[in-house]
Amino acid sequence: MFKLLGGLKKYKVPISVIIILTFIEVIAELYLPTIMANIVDKGIVKADTAYIWQSGIQMMGLTIATIILMIIIVFYSAKVSMSYGRDLRAQIFERVTSFSLQEFNKVGTASLITRTSNDVVQMQTLTMMILRMMLTAPIMLIGSIVMAVSRNAKLSLVFCVVLPILMLVMIFIGMKVTPIFKKLQTKTDGLNRVIREGLNGIRVIRAFNKSADERQRFDEVNQGYSETAIYANKVMAFAMPVIMLIMNITSIAIVWFGGKLIGQGELEVGNLMAFIQYGMQVLFSFMMLAMMFVLIPRAAASAQRINDVLALKTEIVDPVKPQVLDNIQHIAFNKVSFQFEHAEKPAIEQVSFTADRGEQIAIIGSTGAGKSTVINMLTRFYEVTTGEVLMNGEDIRQVAQADLRKRIGLVPQKALLFSGTIASNLRYGNGEATDAQLWRALEIAQAAEFVRELDNQLEAVVEQGGDNFSGGQKQRLAIARALVKQADLYIFDDSFSALDFKTDAKLRQALAVYEQDSIMITIAQRITSVMDATKILVMDEGQLVGIGTHETLKATNKVYQEIMRSQLSEEEWA
Known part of the structure; x- marks a missing residue:
């Protein structure tokens, strides 16, 4: 997969722009809870209306700026990922057109179509997610933890329990779905093959009155594909409720322990509200990483299939110094x-x-x-x-x-x-x-x-x-x-x-x-x-x-x- 992603080097300028803008966007988002905490502790508590208005306008300006930055980032991310998919399809097509009939027989037409279309789409989606989530999540995760610790180091110990649990959940899901997605792509090849044969041979099928048999054959491969896809989605669907459960329990724990610290005079209400926001940002960052862990196995299976085509040795090659063939006599x-x-x-x-x-x-x-x-x-x-x-x-x-x-x-x-x-x-x-x-x-x-x-x-x-x-x-x-x-x-x-x-x-x-x-x-x-x-x-x-x-x-x-x-x-x- 990393070998295929090396094709993104030609887009280093727009990717650099995406990285810089993402960093600015995350910093702006990280500063918003701090402003909110100051509004509560310095504005509401002290009844300072002017400070509340000033901070509110500041929050509004930062919010509008983050929205604009996000639009630009999404635009460039989509442009890079779609361009990368276009290049990858062209690379596969060029490689396939150089194959001899022997190589076509090895891979199969239905499989080549799937690899040029479905598998490339998986790589496009992965690229889009990397440019959006993989860049945002680590910056936001580290920044949120730093900001949370700066608000209250004692309350930050909650993350020492939550983060390892989330890590284990993601590792479990990744190990579980990787072989399933490999199997799913193979099932896709079989489904495409049966559909292609059924459409190309429709006259023969009807002439021999075998429509029912072909429907049964299609139902069998379709059912096999569906069962594998459903099982894969069940495993993927398991991730979201677990993560949401952990996030909600974490919120309860922060409020519970934060309330005690407020009662002891070690924490202010505004800081507790900011800490809850930072805690959610930490967990949201992990949720983004979890989504990546769900997507990566499928993309990895697709990348392997694409690499198999690109790495397939062509048996018929041109000589280094070809002889010129004059009119055939x-x-x-x-x-x-x-x-x-x-x-x-x-x-x-x-x-x-x-x-x-x-x-x-x-x-x-x-x-x-x-x-x-x-x-x-x-x-x-x-x-x-x-x-x-x-x-x-x-x-x-x-x-x-x-x-x-x-x-x-x-x-x-x-x-x-x-x-x-x-x-x-x-x-x-x-x-x-x-x-x-x-x-x-x-x-x-x-x-x-x-x-x-x-x-x-x-x-x-x-x-x-x-x-x-x-x-x-x-x-x-x-x-x-x-x-x-x-x-x-x-x-x-x-x-x-x-x-x-x-x-x-x-x-x-x-x-x-x-x-x-x-x-x-x-x-x-x-x-x-x-x-x-x-x-x-x-x-x-x-x-x-x-x-x-x-x-x-x-x-x-x-x-x-x-x-x-x-x-x-x-x-x-x-």
């Missing part, structure tokens, strides 16, 4: 293997092939054969376990990731569009693209026709995830987005699955003409989609079991023949 896989963490066997093993500029490479195979993993090696979303991926003879691990990916136009398996407009989505990889270039990409992607039918055409609104378009439309827009980038290497990861055969054929024919000066790698499930490829790679259970043209593989490769038999009729197969 040649790609080579040299005995590449990759195995997921904790997996029993490699996802791909000893894969070797080459691709040259102008070639159309197709990868085909059954589900789970390792086709997408090959793509993830090219884009360096994962790091190869053994072997090497070469571009222009250079290991891509010696190239900066940004330099590598700016030369790749990727259409992922799941077509994802961002909220905005069609034009903003198409320009995602090339912000300088002209409208003419956008329309050309749409023509090639067979999307121009339905875009022209929209009211605003290129400026038509795209909802979050592209939910206002069909699956085929989203795929074609995603393909057009990749084409606008004008890359050296185009990768289509099963990106034609939502297209009908006629549109698929037109699109591939247009791509064949457009991409003659680049490398195109396509993952496909249909034999008809790969038949015209320059080179077909056949994957089976992570192994590359065949390389060649359609005619060659049709005659010699058993796996390819099995795929053909499963998809084509006897007449087509022959």
Whole structure:
């Protein structure tokens, strides 16, 4: 937690102002009971009206000054804490965007969202409380004790009994709630995960009539979260009544013993009233510290979770002196293997092939054969376990990731569009693209026709995830987005699955003409989609079991023949 709070150093000027103003405010508050005591002992007792008016105006002026100071302190405290939260969120987001897919798998999307939002809010709240209470409480505590002792040292012995009891109460609460809040944050992750899955999968849930089951699953995690939160709040709620009880007993004790001292002539009535005020300030300071003790465990749990993200070692890093990657002319896989963490066997093993500029490479195979993993090696979303991926003879691990990916136009398996407009989505990889270039990409992607039918055409609104378009439309827009980038290497990861055969054929024919000066790698499930490829790679259970043209593989490769038999009729197969 202290490591994260080190980020407040950049706000040392406003924090210094807060400290100075807080000190002045507390000193003013500490002086008010003394003025009140003087009004009673010197004004009321001696019937000095002028002194009473003079002291009353002085009290009013100090009160107004403390209110103004408090407003300024709260303003700067809020500004610093909110700015700190903004910086922390930006730091987490920047760190997360540098993660490879391996790190995302370790933490989980739901947990990352919770850490970026809920956990940061906890740190913001802690910062606000530190600047308001943590600074005020110690100054007021020490000042009140000094002022109380100056009024009557004998009566001040009451604090020798009260303060240790309050200290034990705070320590007990702190030890009790720390593990609870850690557990609560984990429960928050689980709750967010179930909500996210339920919202994203609402169509599937309704299609399978599983709404009741999902509600039950949500109720279970929600109940678990509620029980943990209620228990934590019960422990926290225990603090306030105990502190108030101690404060009231202390007030009674001060009045009781103070009354006896007044009767013995050792204490004046005004000093007793001032002493009661100082006593309340001492206990109020401890109450503020108690609130901090309640808040700190939860913030500490959040800080640990944030630190876990920030300290997570990124497996894929750029070299110290990266090599410059010129236009991609040649790609080579040299005995590449990759195995997921904790997996029993490699996802791909000893894969070797080459691709040259102008070639159309197709990868085909059954589900789970390792086709997408090959793509993830090219884009360096994962790091190869053994072997090497070469571009222009250079290991891509010696190239900066940004330099590598700016030369790749990727259409992922799941077509994802961002909220905005069609034009903003198409320009995602090339912000300088002209409208003419956008329309050309749409023509090639067979999307121009339905875009022209929209009211605003290129400026038509795209909802979050592209939910206002069909699956085929989203795929074609995603393909057009990749084409606008004008890359050296185009990768289509099963990106034609939502297209009908006629549109698929037109699109591939247009791509064949457009991409003659680049490398195109396509993952496909249909034999008809790969038949015209320059080179077909056949994957089976992570192994590359065949390389060649359609005619060659049709005659010699058993796996390819099995795929053909499963998809084509006897007449087509022959």
